[in-house]
């Protein structure tokens with residue numbers, strides 16, 4: 001019992017003091033690992049998907065961009081359906097959105113973002129590369 005209380009205290013203390021950046025990094029690492037697992041299991045057969053590129057015009061659109069990626073992922077054929085489900089769920093978590101978003105809250109509110117269907121269609125391989133690069137960039141930015 002004493003040990004249990006002690007553990008709880010340690011966990012609580014960690015929750016308070018742990019840098020949010022550390023939590024974001026851990027979550028992003030998990031998402032990137034899941035990406036790799038899924039990436040290798042996708043059947044690319046010339047499927048074209050709306051692909052957000054999140055260029056400078058759209059750098060404050062992380063939320064809608066991630067939702068777009070997540071919804072389009074459902075069209076891909078994969079043998080790892082369970083991983084895919086978890087991966088898509090994570091992409092829509094606010095912690096991931098906050099990690100990918102490099103803008104202030106104010107700029108994010110003002111941002112004008114395209115609808116998912118307005119992004120140009122790219123081959124599913126390019127789609128996956130764009131998603132990976134988005135997540136990797138967020139990871140590198142947080143790490144530095």
Ligand SMILES: *[C@@H]1O[C@H](CO)[C@@H](O)[C@H](O)[C@H]1NC(C)=O
Nearest residue numbers: 035036039040044125128132
């Ligand atoms: C994803 O898979 C493609 C092959 O379909 C490969 O070229 C690429 O390097 C993979 N990306 C990652 C991050 O594993």
